[in-house]
Amino acid sequence: MKFISIAIKDFKELVRDRRGLFFILLFPIFFMMIFGFAFGGMGEGNTPHNIAIVNYDQGTINSTSGGNINYGNNLISALQDANYENSSVKLFNITTTTDSHAKDLLRQRTVDAELIIPINFSNSMAALINNTVQSGTGQASSVNTSTNSTSTVIISGDTGFMGFGVAQGILVGVLSQYQDGVVTAVKNQIAGTPGAQPTKFIDTNVQSIPGTQNFTQFDFLAPGMIVFAILLLATTVAAILTREVESGTLLRLKMSKMSSFDLLFGGLIPWSLIAGAQVVILLAVAIILGLHWQGSFYSIILAIFIGIIGGIASIALAMIIASFAKNDRQAANLGTLIVVPTSFLTGAFFQLPAVFLNFFGHSFQVYDLLPWTHTLTALRSVLIFGSGWNSVSFEVEMSALLTLILFVIGVFLFSRTRLRAEN
Amino acid sequence: MDYMLEAVDLTKKYDDLVAVDGLNIKIKKGEVFGFLGPNGAGKTTSIKMMVGLLRPTSGEVLVNGKDVHDINKEAIGICPQELMLWENLTCKESLDLMADMYEVPKKIRDPRVHQLLDDLFLSEKADTVVSKLSGGMKRRLNLALAVIHEPEIVVLDEPSEGLDPQSRRVLWNYIRAMRDEEGKTVILTTHIMDEADQLSDRIAIIDHGKLIRLDTPENLKKEIGEGDVVDMKLSDISLNQDLINILDDQDDVISAVEVNGRIIIRALGAVGKLPMMMEKVENLNGRVADISVRQNTLEDVFIDLTGTGLRE
Numbered sequence: 001m002k003f004i005s006i007a008i009k010d011f012k013e014l015v016r017d018r019r020g021l022f023f024i025l026l027f028p029i030f031f032m033m034i035f036g037f038a039f040g041g042m043g044e045g046n047t048p049h050n051i052a053i054v055n056y057d058q059g060t061i062n063s064t065s066g067g068n069i070n071y072g073n074n075l076i077s078a079l080q081d082a083n084y085e086n087s088s089v090k091l092f093n094i095t096t097t098t099d100s101h102a103k104d105l106l107r108q109r110t111v112d113a114e115l116i117i118p119i120n121f122s123n124s125m126a127a128l129i130n131n132t133v134q135s136g137t138g139q140a141s142s143v144n145t146s147t148n149s150t151s152t153v154i155i156s157g158d159t160g161f162m163g164f165g166v167a168q169g170i171l172v173g174v175l176s177q178y179q180d181g182v183v184t185a186v187k188n189q190i191a192g193t194p195g196a197q198p199t200k201f202i203d204t205n206v207q208s209i210p211g212t213q214n215f216t217q218f219d220f221l222a223p224g225m226i227v228f229a230i231l232l233l234a235t236t237v238a239a240i241l242t243r244e245v246e247s248g249t250l251l252r253l254k255m256s257k258m259s260s261f262d263l264l265f266g267g268l269i270p271w272s273l274i275a276g277a278q279v280v281i282l283l284a285v286a287i288i289l290g291l292h293w294q295g296s297f298y299s300i301i302l303a304i305f306i307g308i309i310g311g312i313a314s315i316a317l318a319m320i321i322a323s324f325a326k327n328d329r330q331a332a333n334l335g336t337l338i339v340v341p342t343s344f345l346t347g348a349f350f351q352l353p354a355v356f357l358n359f360f361g362h363s364f365q366v367y368d369l370l371p372w373t374h375t376l377t378a379l380r381s382v383l384i385f386g387s388g389w390n391s392v393s394f395e396v397e398m399s400a401l402l403t404l405i406l407f408v409i410g411v412f413l414f415s416r417t418r419l420r421a422e423n
Numbered sequence: 424m425d426y427m428l429e430a431v432d433l434t435k436k437y438d439d440l441v442a443v444d445g446l447n448i449k450i451k452k453g454e455v456f457g458f459l460g461p462n463g464a465g466k467t468t469s470i471k472m473m474v475g476l477l478r479p480t481s482g483e484v485l486v487n488g489k490d491v492h493d494i495n496k497e498a499i500g501i502c503p504q505e506l507m508l509w510e511n512l513t514c515k516e517s518l519d520l521m522a523d524m525y526e527v528p529k530k531i532r533d534p535r536v537h538q539l540l541d542d543l544f545l546s547e548k549a550d551t552v553v554s555k556l557s558g559g560m561k562r563r564l565n566l567a568l569a570v571i572h573e574p575e576i577v578v579l580d581e582p583s584e585g586l587d588p589q590s591r592r593v594l595w596n597y598i599r600a601m602r603d604e605e606g607k608t609v610i611l612t613t614h615i616m617d618e619a620d621q622l623s624d625r626i627a628i629i630d631h632g633k634l635i636r637l638d639t640p641e642n643l644k645k646e647i648g649e650g651d652v653v654d655m656k657l658s659d660i661s662l663n664q665d666l667i668n669i670l671d672d673q674d675d676v677i678s679a680v681e682v683n684g685r686i687i688i689r690a691l692g693a694v695g696k697l698p699m700m701m702e703k704v705e706n707l708n709g710r711v712a713d714i715s716v717r718q719n720t721l722e723d724v725f726i727d728l729t730g731t732g733l734r735e
Contacts, residue, residue: 005523009512016511016552248507251476252568256524257496 002258006266013240014270024236024274028229029285035225036289039217048090049167050111051079052102060122071125072117078178079115091170106157112167116154124151125182132186222286223379224348227372229278230310231343235335237271237318242331245322245418260415268315275311276304283383294386302389303382306396310375313403319410323417346372371406374399427452427576427608428473433482435468435632442468444632445482450610452575455602457623457640458612459721461729465632466612467504467580473610474499474578486576497525500574502566504581504612510554514545514564517553518571525572532571539567542600544593559590566594570601577601578610583618591618598622616722626721630729644719651693652723653700655686656713662704669703682726689719 014021057072082091095102095111102114118124127149155171157164244250253263283303287293295303321338325331345352345367355366367373378395381387389396426449433446443465450456460466471477473484475491484491486498509517515536522532540546543563548556556564562582570577579598583591599622601607613619619626620640628636628643636643657663663681670679670688675696677689690696693716704711 002524002526005520009509009516009520012516013509013511247510248503248505249509251503252507252521253524255474255476255496255499255501256521256572257526258524 002262003266007269011270032225048093051092052095052111052114054099055117056119057117057121060126071122112163113157118151120151222291226282227376228343228348231339234314234317238321238331238335239328241322242325243328272308276308279307299382306378313371316406316410319414323413371399371402425452429485436480453606454624455609457619457626460629464630497572499576500569501578502569508553513550515549521571576608620721643724653688653693654715658710658712662709
């Protein structure tokens with residue numbers, strides 16, 4: 001069987017080309033390490049948010065004591081003391097500063113958000129307290145109130161920055177709680193007892209998917225990195241196939257009794273093994289870097305199988321690239337040009353907005369036409385959530401079907417352009 | 424006559440360029456057939472069509488009376504001009520691979536590989552990867568890969584290019600052995616006239632895609648005139664053309680041409696004509712810097728037929 005001889009030849013060439021092998025196996029590892037360091041801590045546990053506070057509040061007079069009371073400072077203290085629920089971790093790292101410096105910090109993303117406490121904040125709080133006392137006793141409180149009793153606390157930041165999105169959400173909640181807390185305290189003072197919390201009829205409870213309590217952004221990205229590495233195979237294989245054309249060795253094989261099937265199926269075997277090896281190596285590296293892997297030995301076997309199908313799809317893509325590239329450098333460049341956008345389309349790095357196409361009345365996701373999208377979904381499911389065959393069978397079957405179509409196209413184009421007599 | 428390969432009105436056109444123009448050649452079984460021509464004459468294009476790698480615009484190639492595209496692939500072995508080798512395989516692995524590709528049974532393959540490595544002085548390098556071989560060794564392996572399946576027709580496209588004299592002798596002996604001991608038909612393209620002269624039973628000279636001569640080396644040499652060649656160099660090469668004009672007018676001089684600054688004069692009984700030639704030089708107030716008399720060579724024929732202009 002000639003395809004076995006071709007497979008052995010390709011395997012020997014692959015193993016003996018140390019530099020090429022180094023690139024194939026280590027380049028994705030470097031990527032994985034960079035993403036591991038960058039996103040390994042994101043989302044894991046509770047981390048304080050960096051906030052810059054500009055306090056313009058001039059305070060107000062306490063009519064009982066005659067002294068000045070500044071609710072802006074009081075709010076800052078409250079924010080400094082605020083902890084995550086059932087945790088000793090602070091909610092915020094506070095920097096009190098000027099507005100211009102706070103803006104600089106925002107631009108540098110040193111802080112997630114800027115909180116501006118207005119000049120009449122204490123007056124507003126006094127008005128709130130007075131209003132609470134009057135509604136409780138019919139008497140005015142000891143805190144002076146002015147006519148200008150409405151103030152606006154500004155939360156400023158870069159709306160395109162994920163850190164701001166999270167921080168501003170928490171700040172709004174904490175500010176609301178601060179007001180509620182002040183009102184509750186006044187009511188309790190009037191009643192002369194610590195008082196009771198209002199009866200809650202609707203409660204909320206946030207729950208994690210089992211096993212995901214400690215998940216980070218890296219857990220989402222690691223399977224994407226594996227798919228990216230598998231996709232990168234297309235670039236390397238395309239360059240190697242084109243080199244075989246350039247060096248004339250393909251011409252030598254073409255003169256023999258070797259068929260297109262022997263060449264392409266034979267080449268498929270060692271490269272599929274490389275794809276499987278990449279899954280194992282990258283998974284090991286990801287676990288070392290903090291991936292919260294939930295699978296078993298069985299899930300590794302399943303992941304290798306899924307990776308091999310993705311690898312075959314990459315080899316099919318390589319054949320298509322090698323059909324058009326004139327030399328190995330062009331193949332590598334063309335490969336990169338195709339592989340990198342494709343990896344983004346599959347959602348390897350982040351989820352793209354859904355794009356639907358209508359075809360004979362049926363609507364489907366454009367990205368689902370790529371076999372690697374299904375490879376990624378299946379790998380995430382198997383490696384991160386420990387899913388079994390039943391959960392991923394549809395994705396694997398779709399990936400296999402699309403790979404088959406891509407492979408037929410690749411064999412057709414490569415045979416037509418490279419394995420027939422020249423015209 | 425038993426012809427192994429026939430090219431019938433073989434033509435190849437690329438847009439307005441006619442690379443091969445109605446080539447008709449019949450190559451006998453068991454002969455070494457030399458294929459000569461300047462660069463761009465159409466040699467490689469012709470060879471590619473003859474082995475079925477390139478489809479002709481018109482005409483056909485018959486191997487043993489069958490169209491070249493219908494024959495068994497093992498009938499032809501080609502040793503290309505460029506080295507076509509797997510740099511990361513050893514010599515033996517490369518030969519084993521090609522034997523497998525031609526479906527050579529293992530019990531025949533192993534002794535054949537051993538014999539080839541021995542014949543081409545590569546036995547010591549059998550397990551050395553190709554990237555570590557010298558240029559001469561790579562050339563010899565290039566040839567071995569072309570004949571591992573024992574083809575009836577062996578096409579050698581400039582096989583001696585870049586070889587040292589020792590490696591060239593090994594190659595020549597092997598080509599002779601293929602013809603004399605194995606009865607193979609060898610088609611040889613070369614720029615080395617000495618190689619074509621010593622190895623070829625018949626030689627075809629093509630230029631501008633057309634066959635201009637086809638005969639044995641001896642007959643080709645006779646065709647441009649029997650006798651000797653005077654190879655002369657003048658101290659002042661600006662006098663070359665004047666001397667050529669004078670000598671061309673002499674009845675007993677067959678031809679006089681300038682090649683690389685030297686004057687090549689063909690004449691019967693050239694030694695006896697030397698005093699006359701020296702007198703003509705003196706009449707031009709010239710001086711001979713170097714002079715020799717030798718036999719007619721195939722290179723003289725080649726230059727006579729294809730001219731001295733450079734081809735790119």
